[in-house]
Amino acid sequence: PFTDGALLKEASILLVSTLCKGEKYGDAIIKKLTDVTLSANTVVRRTEDIGHNVFGQLLSDICASEWFTLAVDESTDISDVSQLSLYILYVKDFELREEFFSLLQLPERTTGVDVKSAINKFFTKWNIPKDKLVSLTTDSAKATTGSVTGLVGLLQKDPCYKNLKTCIHCLIHQQALCSKHRNMENVMSFVVKTVNVIKKSSALTHFKALLCQQGKDKSPLESTEWLIDTHFLTDLTTVNQLNLQLQGQNQLITDLISAVNSFKAKLKIFVRDITARKHFVFLSKQLASALTAESIALSAFKPDKYIRILEDMILEFNLHFGELATLSPIAELLCNPFNIDDVEGNTDMEVCELQNSMELKECFDSYSSGSLFQGSSIKQEAVITKVASIVVVMWGSSYVCEQMFSVIKIIKSKLCSSISDSHPEDSLQIST
Numbered sequence: 001p002f003t004d005g006a007l008l009k010e011a012s013i014l015l016v017s018t019l020c021k022g023e024k025y026g027d028a029i030i031k032k033l034t035d036v037t038l039s040a041n042t043v044v045r046r047t048e049d050i051g052h053n054v055f056g057q058l059l060s061d062i063c064a065s066e067w068f069t070l071a072v073d074e075s076t077d078i079s080d081v082s083q084l085s086l087y088i089l090y091v092k093d094f095e096l097r098e099e100f101f102s103l104l105q106l107p108e109r110t111t112g113v114d115v116k117s118a119i120n121k122f123f124t125k126w127n128i129p130k131d132k133l134v135s136l137t138t139d140s141a142k143a144t145t146g147s148v149t150g151l152v153g154l155l156q157k158d159p160c161y162k163n164l165k166t167c168i169h170c171l172i173h174q175q176a177l178c179s180k181h182r183n184m185e186n187v188m189s190f191v192v193k194t195v196n197v198i199k200k201s202s203a204l205t206h207f208k209a210l211l212c213q214q215g216k217d218k219s220p221l222e223s224t225e226w227l228i229d230t231h232f233l234t235d236l237t238t239v240n241q242l243n244l245q246l247q248g249q250n251q252l253i254t255d256l257i258s259a260v261n262s263f264k265a266k267l268k269i270f271v272r273d274i275t276a277r278k279h280f281v282f283l284s285k286q287l288a289s290a291l292t293a294e295s296i297a298l299s300a301f302k303p304d305k306y307i308r309i310l311e312d313m314i315l316e317f318n319l320h321f322g323e324l325a326t327l328s329p330i331a332e333l334l335c336n337p338f339n340i341d342d343v344e345g346n347t348d349m350e351v352c353e354l355q356n357s358m359e360l361k362e363c364f365d366s367y368s369s370g371s372l373f374q375g376s377s378i379k380q381e382a383v384i385t386k387v388a389s390i391v392v393v394m395w396g397s398s399y400v401c402e403q404m405f406s407v408i409k410i411i412k413s414k415l416c417s418s419i420s421d422s423h424p425e426d427s428l429q430i431s432t
Contacts, residue, residue: 002047002423005038044423051426058088058099058429059126065090067163069135069393070101071170072119072144072151073401074110077412081421082106084118085401089393096250096392100404100432103425112143112150116158119151130160137168137395140177145169166327170398171256172246174320178313225302232306235270247399254331256396257324264317271310274303327391334391404428 013033020026062068068090076082086101104118123130136152138144145167147153152167245259332339338355411424 002040002043002419005040005043009033009036009038047423047426047430051429054429058101059128061092061097062088062090062128062132065092065132066389067091067132067134067393069137069395070133071137071395071398071401072115073139073398073405074106074115074141074143075405075408077408077424078414079412082110083408084115085404086119086122087395087398087400087404089395091389091393096252098249098400100400100428103404103408103428105421110143112146112154115143115151116154119155130158131163133161134163134390135166135168135394136164137170137398139170139398139401140173166394168253168323168394168396169320170396171260171321171324172243172397172399175243175246175260178316178320232309246397251396253327253391253394253396254335257328257331260317260321260324261328264314267310267314267317271307271314274306274310327394330387330391334388404432407431 013030016026016029016033020029068088071085071087071089073085074082075085082105084104084106086104088097088099088101090097090099102122104122106114106118108114122128133155136155138152142150144151155161155164156167242259242263246256407428408424411427412419
């Protein structure tokens, strides 16, 4: 990627030559551009300088912030070198900042001990305050999620990370695991085969005849049970909307909790409507349309199978998203402190003071949930203020790490696999 400077220089000279042809200062501008050095070595040095400068500013912001959280993920590059991606979330001037932090090399193994050692060395080298780390978001790898020898367990046992109380398994990974629990292989296997046949042919219609012509089994298309299964699965595939809701920048953990709880509630509505055999109000209503059409008799619909699938999905969501249950009461307090009746523990007096503050009631609608506590006159040392400032910087998913690995494949590809390990990190500091 560092050899593009010569191409850019050549293109700039050609552009100026065309636009400034016959102009008074055209030759002078072209001469100036010709004197600019954009060799590969020069681009490398400037990339390093800019990357180091950006990283220095990031370190200053982190040291000045009250808390920060990390999203961690591990992968390998084109040279089979294990890499640990670190993204950081913190608050600066009442504004959430999501930034690429570092790309650590793991040359030997990728066990929890090795990952923790790499993070420790990185924190120590740059004097990053370890006690400001309050939450860690990881993927489903045992090296990171293990409570004994995994990164999560090792960090929580280390007294240097005394404020690390919450570790979140990436919500997008958990949603994907719940989606895989749907036992609809009879539908998907035939659909995939059919799509493959259609893609190989120019005929997009009358594919029943096309299947017969190629000797493919078309019996599922004539099965009432299979058609109902297909419509049911069409409704459920709208779970991808939840996947999209769990992505995106500057999302508070409260937003993600709301999205998950909303989808679980929709599943319960689906169970209720299937049980009552009503017109469904859930998602795309494909199943309702099919059952009310003349082509599929209502008597052919057997609800017990679908109710079991939905109830199993609800159980899976409760199992995989169980950690959100402990955060929900705190999230409710953060989103709308004036709608909380009973608060247990040592914050009841603070909540009472907050709920009776005329200043806060007046400006509640104009404040975001995180800045409400920071911008108020409530004492900054209050427990509720501390909790709010921690919840605001909690990271619900590690999707940014996955995005970063996609960028790495462009920077360090088969055509330029020999660049040093530090140069991709410098490029990422600039690009993000």
